[in-house]
């Protein structure tokens with residue numbers, strides 16, 4: 001994996017980072033690296049995430065999923081970091097990503113349609129919750145379990161549970177003697193893709209989880225006291241420096257359909273880790289080449305508040321474009337789709353500094369387990385570095401609790417300070433709607 005930061009230097013873009021400022025920042029990167037390595041060595045909460053390529057036991061995962069590897073499909077019931085890592089990996093690597101469906105929302109129409117589309121007897125259930133108490137996950141699990149029972153399928157024979165040492169999900173697993181895997185100690189969900197939390201569906205589908213962990217180890221080996229020696233730290237340091245220069249949005253634009261969910265995973269990692277104390281870069285999800293025909297207008301001609309992060313695999317599948325039968329399309333003759341998307345990538349990356357806007361590039365060799373593992377780990381390490389440089393609490397997410405408390409009280413019909421805010425919030429309804 002490598003990154004190219006040239007199109008985000010002050011010589012190329014505004015906002016941009018002066019080389020001298022980057023050299024100064026590199027001294028702080030060295031200090032941050034030392035702090036991170038100390039946290040890793042001591043297995044400190046959060047920093048332990050960067051040890052997962054060494055601490056995750058692939059054999060333990062394979063043993064737990066062995067009873068269900070005959071499944072045609074896997075349905076993951078989880079949310080946030082308990083679902084996005086697994087979806088990212090199967091979408092990037094599975095021959096048929098459709099074999100892994102994810103219920104990470106409590107949208108009744110979506111849940112109903114998803115379950116109706118599954119042959120439950122041939123579908124493994126992957127339930128994941130670190131706390132074991134997340135309302136969406138537990139509610140969806142109860143619906144899924146009832147669907148299996150209604151279909152006459154023994155759900156206890158088709159399930160793997162990944163959860164913490166306590167809570168209702170652990171109790172349920174113990175009560176029914178279900179195959180369980182532990183969540184990694186001291187690792188927040190959004191940093192746990194390279195653990196059982198993210199690797200059970202890939203293991204059930206027979207993907208190379210050992211290769212993913214090897215890629216993580218390779219990225220860990222690339223961490224160094226200087227950003228000039230570490231792709232992950234170069235990316236993180238540039239994101240930090242650009243935010244300091246006003247780039248408060250990070251438009252994340254992978255040029256691979258199979259990395260679209262990776263963008264969603266990155267959005268949680270970046271927003272939930274760095275959105276603290278009134279600061280943090282807003283991750284905007286985009287996809288190349290598709291969003292050249294939509295959001296690129298804003299990136300090139302809108303406010304100078306963004307950096308666009310481009311991600312691509314160097315190697316592509318070979319799909320020839322048949323010779324066109326119209327002179328206006330003669331430029332496509334003899335090319336293939338990989339050539340076209342790579343030309344679009346190069347053109348779009350260059351179009352940002354051409355409009356005096358910053359761009360950062362992240363390139364992996366190919367869409368294989370090792371490269372995807374390297375990419376996941378590198379973004380996690382970049383995020384940890386930004387958290388150190390910004391001086392924020394990278395590994396907590398206190399701001400998400402208010403909504404949870406309000407939800408529970410509303411569902412229970414209780415009156416709390418949160419429900420009072422819900423009842424009294426400012427409203428000005430425009431347009432007619434049937435009364436709720």
Ligand SMILES: O=P(O)(O)OC[C@H]1O[C@H](O)[C@H](O)[C@@H](O)[C@@H]1O
Pocket residue numbers: 079080081082128129130131132133134137188189190272397400
């Ligand atoms: O794994 P769980 O305990 O179910 O948590 C699932 C998700 O919800 C929490 O509220 C946090 O916002 C996320 O960081 C977490 O990944």
